[in-house]
Amino acid sequence: MTRLNKQGLTRRALLSRAVAAGALAVAGPGFIAATDAAWAVEVTAISEHEMATLLQMARDIYPHDRVGDRFYAVAIKSYDVTEQKEMVAEGIAALDEAAKKAGFDNYLAAGWEDDRVAILRSIQDTPFFQTVRGGLVTGLYNQKDIWPIFGYEGESFSQGGYIDRGFDDIDWL
Amino acid sequence: MAKAAKFELTDDSVVVIVGTGAGGGVLANELAQKGVKVVALEAGGRYLPEDYVNDEWESFGQLAWVDPRTTSGDWRVAKDFSGLPAWIVKAVGGTSIHWAGASLRFQDHEWKALSTYGPVEGASLLDWPIDAAEMAPWYDKAEAKLGVTGVGGRARLPGNNNYKVFEKGALALGYKDVHTGNMAINSADYDDRMACQQTGFCFQGCKWGAKWSSAYTDIPRGEATGNLEVRDHAHVARILHDDSGKVTGVEYFDKDGNLQMQKARVVAVAGNSFESPRLLLNSHSSMFPDGLANSSGQVGRNYMRHTTGSVYATFEQPVKMWRGTTMAGIIRDEARHDPSRGFVGGYELETLSLGLPFMAAFLDPGGWGREFTTALDSYANMAGMWIVGEDMPQADNRVTLSNTEDKFGLKVANVNFSDHPNDVAMRNHAYKQGQAIYKAVGATRTLPTPPYPSTHNLGTNRMSERPEDGVVDRNGRAHDVPNLFVSDGSQFTTGAAENPTLTIVALAIRQADHIAKEMAAGNV
Ligand SMILES: Cc1cc2nc3c(=O)[nH]c(=O)nc-3n(C[C@H](O)[C@H](O)[C@H](O)COP(=O)(O)OP(=O)(O)OC[C@H]3O[C@@H](n4cnc5c(N)ncnc54)[C@H](O)[C@@H]3O)c2cc1C
Ligand code: SF4
Numbered sequence: 001m002t003r004l005n006k007q008g009l010t011r012r013a014l015l016s017r018a019v020a021a022g023a024l025a026v027a028g029p030g031f032i033a034a035t036d037a038a039w040a041v042e043v044t045a046i047s048e049h050e051m052a053t054l055l056q057m058a059r060d061i062y063p064h065d066r067v068g069d070r071f072y073a074v075a076i077k078s079y080d081v082t083e084q085k086e087m088v089a090e091g092i093a094a095l096d097e098a099a100k101k102a103g104f105d106n107y108l109a110a111g112w113e114d115d116r117v118a119i120l121r122s123i124q125d126t127p128f129f130q131t132v133r134g135g136l137v138t139g140l141y142n143q144k145d146i147w148p149i150f151g152y153e154g155e156s157f158s159q160g161g162y163i164d165r166g167f168d169d170i171d172w173l
Numbered sequence: 174m175a176k177a178a179k180f181e182l183t184d185d186s187v188v189v190i191v192g193t194g195a196g197g198g199v200l201a202n203e204l205a206q207k208g209v210k211v212v213a214l215e216a217g218g219r220y221l222p223e224d225y226v227n228d229e230w231e232s233f234g235q236l237a238w239v240d241p242r243t244t245s246g247d248w249r250v251a252k253d254f255s256g257l258p259a260w261i262v263k264a265v266g267g268t269s270i271h272w273a274g275a276s277l278r279f280q281d282h283e284w285k286a287l288s289t290y291g292p293v294e295g296a297s298l299l300d301w302p303i304d305a306a307e308m309a310p311w312y313d314k315a316e317a318k319l320g321v322t323g324v325g326g327r328a329r330l331p332g333n334n335n336y337k338v339f340e341k342g343a344l345a346l347g348y349k350d351v352h353t354g355n356m357a358i359n360s361a362d363y364d365d366r367m368a369c370q371q372t373g374f375c376f377q378g379c380k381w382g383a384k385w386s387s388a389y390t391d392i393p394r395g396e397a398t399g400n401l402e403v404r405d406h407a408h409v410a411r412i413l414h415d416d417s418g419k420v421t422g423v424e425y426f427d428k429d430g431n432l433q434m435q436k437a438r439v440v441a442v443a444g445n446s447f448e449s450p451r452l453l454l455n456s457h458s459s460m461f462p463d464g465l466a467n468s469s470g471q472v473g474r475n476y477m478r479h480t481t482g483s484v485y486a487t488f489e490q491p492v493k494m495w496r497g498t499t500m501a502g503i504i505r506d507e508a509r510h511d512p513s514r515g516f517v518g519g520y521e522l523e524t525l526s527l528g529l530p531f532m533a534a535f536l537d538p539g540g541w542g543r544e545f546t547t548a549l550d551s552y553a554n555m556a557g558m559w560i561v562g563e564d565m566p567q568a569d570n571r572v573t574l575s576n577t578e579d580k581f582g583l584k585v586a587n588v589n590f591s592d593h594p595n596d597v598a599m600r601n602h603a604y605k606q607g608q609a610i611y612k613a614v615g616a617t618r619t620l621p622t623p624p625y626p627s628t629h630n631l632g633t634n635r636m637s638e639r640p641e642d643g644v645v646d647r648n649g650r651a652h653d654v655p656n657l658f659v660s661d662g663s664q665f666t667t668g669a670a671e672n673p674t675l676t677i678v679a680l681a682i683r684q685a686d687h688i689a690k691e692m693a694a695g696n697v
Contacts (some may be wrong), residue, residue, distance in 0.1 A: 117542055151552060161370030162496040
């Protein structure tokens with residue numbers, strides 16, 4: 001194992017090359033899209049690779065298996081602007097470099113979340129990581145459309161509150 | 174309704190009040206009711222129930238004080254929220270728009286912390302110069318004003334889902350003093366305000382007006398007397414004084430950013446415990462080089478924020494804790510002083526819920542990965558409680574002037590805070606009890622959550638018998654300056670275990686009585 005690791009040829013690494021490509025496809029110039037074409041993000045300022053990496057990174061920072069990629073894409077879309085281009089390019093390059101040290105071609109090439117999380121842990125104190133993570137706290141969780149996935153009901157005043165709608169309806173105690 | 178008063182900038186017969194929150198808003202109305210002319214200056218804008226929004230971040234953007242502040246010390250807030258040491262409001266009505274409404278009297282012994290607990294190493298404990306017997310009638314008035322439930326013949330609120338989980342666990346552990354609290358939230362129509370509709374956005378401003386806030390009670394009632402003028406978007410920059418050392422008025426930036434000067438017979442400061450000492454410190458002069466009312470060197474010191482923390486827990490089945498009142502019940506058994514637990518003073522446990530967006534921000538600030546997200550995946554099955562206990566005053570936990578300046582070029586407050594070992598011991602005890610409560614109801618996971626940016630800010634202009642020990646006397650009057658008063662939580666000598674606002678309000682009603690009498694007697 002030790003020898004293989006050094007050469008970057010762990011079994012996981014080998015597997016991951018096949019797997020990673022399946023999750024996201026570069027859908028023509030300037031777009032990345034889900035392979036099932038359920039959603040697509042236009043990429044203007046940053047590269048498709050950078051956008052795809054940011055998306056995976058967002059998923060790995062706040063993984064919710066019942067929350068689709070499209071919500072994460074919305075949360076990171078704001079990085080695709082000229083002002084953020086340099087920060088993103090440098091950050092993703094450093095992330096890919098950290099992935100290489102861990103024996104993968106790049107971050108996306110690491111197929112298991114555990115491996116990617118280990119790579120993220122190695123950069124978690126960098127301003128790039130902290131910026132992306134901090135932005136997700138509102139960028140992801142403040143999207144009203146994901147609230148129902150968590151059961152959160154949001155605004156209630158317009159429906160008269162919960163006085164007649166189950167504020168005390170717990171039945172399992 | 175009488176037309177709200179308008180006073181001239183040159184009118185030196187008025188009482189100027191800085192800030193219109195729980196302390197300033199009540200003082201303004203109480204004085205106006207007694208015929209005293211008042212100009213209340215408020216840095217924020219005006220928002221009423223129709224303006225409040227049932228949305229955590231949007232409401233934060235509407236109401237929160239987000240002007241710069243800086244932090245230091247070893248509290249985790251300084252790391253996770255370095256520019257936001259407190260979560261408080263900048264608006265007419267102040268943080269009484271945000272507050273949850275828990276309205277508890279101090280326990281009798283808490284007025285005498287030093288005598289009761291004895292000296293504690295590293296802590297600057299002191300007895301208040303007033304006591305429970307003296308405060309009792311003022312508490313009665315405050316409870317009647319706020320419509321507090323569970324006292325004065327007012328029924329308690331019904332318990333919501335979050336409360337039911339909490340109550341069951343508490344009773345299983347043998348706790349006895351467990352109920353839906355003493356809340357400034359109407360359980361039935363009272364004082365022209367309707368009953369709580371259990372909408373569950375108490376922190377975002379009650380859209381029904383069921384919860385008391387000075388924004389839509391004391392302020393408009395004071396204005397209706399014709400004796401109160403409230404100027405919003407008026408940020409007070411400094412307090413001015415004459416050669417005799419009496420204050421003569423204030424300088425403030427108006428809504429257009431122009432500097433104005435309002436003359437005054439009396440000035441009362443009620444900007445909450447960061448801004449009040451900041452204003453006194455920024456008002457330094459050749460006569461008062463260390464800041465106004467600061468001959469003791471105590472202005473800004475002994476900042477207290479209560480020993481807090483939260484415990485959330487997940488269960489097999491849904492709780493939906495966000496439904497209904499945010500603070501829906503209390504356990505008081507641990508509020509007693511019982512040093513056998515390893516600390517002096519006590520703490521309350523109160524239910525609390527956050528919506529999903531705030532939960533993501535506050536559950537484990539900086540946390541990420543599955544340890545964090547799997548907890549949120551169970552959000553609907555979560556119950557939550559908040560710890561609020563007496564923290565130790567410490568001289569070096571203090572507000573000073575930072576080198577950072579705000580948009581007016583005024584030095585902002587730096588807030589330095591580190592826990593005292595007593596605070597840590599108390600918090601750990603409370604975490605253990607909180608987790609045990611939820612485990613007794615079958616919690617699948619418990620989450621001892623770190624303190625949020627401060628909501629209770631106390632002590633930075635402490636009340637003391639002797640001038641060398643504090644900033645203000647038993648009436649909140651500055652020891653150094655006869656016509657300067659402090660009217661907010663910064664007067665607190667010690668913090669007690671209880672949520673502070675009922676006491677702030679009781680002190681403000683009492684102070685209004687004192688100021689009016691002193692004015693009538695020609696003493697100020
Ligand atoms: C989320 C939350 C929940 C809470 N729940 C409870 C609870 O259940 N029970 C309880 O007892 N307490 C609770 N509190 C605390 C309570 O809100 C405060 O104790 C109380 O509002 C403090 O009153 P105050 O008058 O000292 O300050 P505030 O109410 O904060 O008012 C200060 C006002 O002064 C203004 N101001 C500041 N500086 C200047 C200046 N230079 N010029 C002009 N204006 C200025 C501010 O804009 C503000 O409007 C809660 C607080 C929060 C944030
Ligand atoms: S739960 Fe009750 S008090 Fe809280 S905001 Fe809703 S109506 Fe007002």
